[in-house]
Amino acid sequence: MEKVVxxxxxxxxxxxxxxxxxxxxxxxxxxxxxxLSDPRKVEHLMALEGAKERLFLYQADLLEExxxxxxxxxxxxxxxTASPVFLSVSDPRTELIDPAVKGTINVLRSCKKVPSIKRxxxxxxxxxxxxxxxxxNSDAIVDETWYSDPLFCEEKKEWYALSKTLAEKAAWKFxxxxxxxxxxxxxxxVIGPLLQPTLNLTSEALLNLVREGKQLWTSGIYRYVDVRxxxxxxxLAFENPSANGRYCLVGRVTYSFEAxxxxxxxxxxxxxxxxxxxxxxxxxxxxxxKERAKSLGIDFTPVEVSLKDSVQSLKDxxxxxx
Numbered sequence: 001m002e003k004v005v006x007x008x009x010x011x012x013x014x015x016x017x018x019x020x021x022x023x024x025x026x027x028x029x030x031x032x033x034x035x036l037s038d039p040r041k042v043e044h045l046m047a048l049e050g051a052k053e054r055l056f057l058y059q060a061d062l063l064e065e066x067x068x069x070x071x072x073x074x075x076x077x078x079x080x081t082a083s084p085v086f087l088s089v090s091d092p093r094t095e096l097i098d099p100a101v102k103g104t105i106n107v108l109r110s111c112k113k114v115p116s117i118k119r120x121x122x123x124x125x126x127x128x129x130x131x132x133x134x135x136x137n138s139d140a141i142v143d144e145t146w147y148s149d150p151l152f153c154e155e156k157k158e159w160y161a162l163s164k165t166l167a168e169k170a171a172w173k174f175x176x177x178x179x180x181x182x183x184x185x186x187x188x189x190v191i192g193p194l195l196q197p198t199l200n201l202t203s204e205a206l207l208n209l210v211r212e213g214k215q216l217w218t219s220g221i222y223r224y225v226d227v228r229x230x231x232x233x234x235x236l237a238f239e240n241p242s243a244n245g246r247y248c249l250v251g252r253v254t255y256s257f258e259a260x261x262x263x264x265x266x267x268x269x270x271x272x273x274x275x276x277x278x279x280x281x282x283x284x285x286x287x288x289x290k291e292r293a294k295s296l297g298i299d300f301t302p303v304e305v306s307l308k309d310s311v312q313s314l315k316d317x318x319x320x321x322x
Contacts, residue, residue: 005238006075007031008060008068008107009082011041013203014123014187016195017231018079023050025235030071032060032082044195062103068110076116077238080107081123083167085160085201087216092159100163101170108174108182120175121237123230124184126223126288127161128168129248136286143289144186144246183237187230188223188250188288191306193313206310207319209256210263213273220256221285225249226301226309236296243296250288251300259307266308269322 005022009015010031022029033041036059045051060067062082072078082103089095104122111117131148134140150169153162168184175182190202199207205216230249237243260272290300314320 004028006078013200015081028054062099072110078120096163100167104167119181122184125164126188128164131161138283140286184246188225191310192227193309223250225251226306252303
C-alpha cells in the first residue's frame with residue numbers, strides 16, 4: 001500500500017528537504033503552499049525526483065478554518081511545518097502569533113476529522129524551549145524538560161519565541177483534549193544547502209556573517225543543526241511507533257568565531273575576519289542534550305560539513321561569490 005502524507009508550508013527551507021526525502025522513500029505527498037502561482041514556491045518542489053508521480057500541491061491559508069480539510073484527507077501523517085519566521089516585526093500578533101497559534105489549531109482541527117491519520121509531527125523550535133529565567137551557564141544542559149515562559153518572551157520582546165511557545169502549548173492542549181497523537185520537534189539554528197531559490201532567515205544570517213562578519217545575536221552563540229538532519233527527524237518521528245513528546249534537535253552549540261574559523265580553513269579565499277584569541281571565551285556557555293534525538297535514530301551531521309555545504313550552496317545559487 002502506498003503511504004500518503006501531508007506537508008504544510010512545503011516550500012520552506014526544512015519542508016522542501018522533508019518533501020524530497022519523503023518522495024525518495026516512496027511516499028505520496030500532499031503539500032500546501034501559500035501561493036500556487038508563485039514559481040519560487042513550487043518550481044523547486046516539482047523538480048524533485050518522484051514529484052511528477054507522487055507530489056500533489058494545494059494552496060492553503062493558515063488563518064482560514066477548514067482550508068486544510070481536503071489536503072489532510074486520506075493521509076496517515078501530517079507534518080505541520082508552516083509558520084512565519086521573522087525576528088523583526090511591527091505587529092507581532094498579526095505577523096507571527098496568530099498564524100502560528102491559529103494556524104496550528106486549524107491544521108489539528110482538520111486532522112481530527114480524518115480517522116486514517118496516525119500521527120501529527122509539528123515543527124516547533126528551540127525558541128519554545130529555552131527562553132526563560134533558567135541560567136545558561138557552562139554546566140547547563142538544555143533538554144526536553146525545559147519550556148519557554150510566555151511572560152519572559154513578552155518582557156524581552158522575543159516575539160518569534162512567543163509565537164512558537166504559544167503554538168506548542170495550544171497544540172499539546174488540543175491533542176490531549178481530542179486524543180490526537182502529536183510529536184513536536186525543536187530545531188536550533190538550521191543550516192545546510194538550500195533547495196528553494198530564495199533566502200530563508202537562517203541562510204540569510206549565515207550569509208551576513210560570512211559577507212560582513214555581522215552576527216544575528218549579540219552573544220555570538222549559535223545552536224547549529226543541519227537541515228537534512230531536521231528533515232530526517234520528521235520522518236523518523238512518524239515511522240518510529242514509540243516516538244512521543246518533544247525532541248530537541250541541535251548538533252552543536254558554538255560561537256560565531258568558531259564557525260568563521262572553520263570556514264576560513266575550508267574556504268581560505270573567503271578571507272573571513274579572524275577573532276583574536278584573548279577575546280575568545282574558554283568554554284561553551286551550555287549544551288543541548290542529544291539523547292532523545294539519538295533515540296529517534298538521528299546521527300548529527302558534523303557542523304564542519306553543514307557549514308561547508310551551506311556556503312557552497314549560497315555560492316551555487318548566486319548569493320555569494322568567491
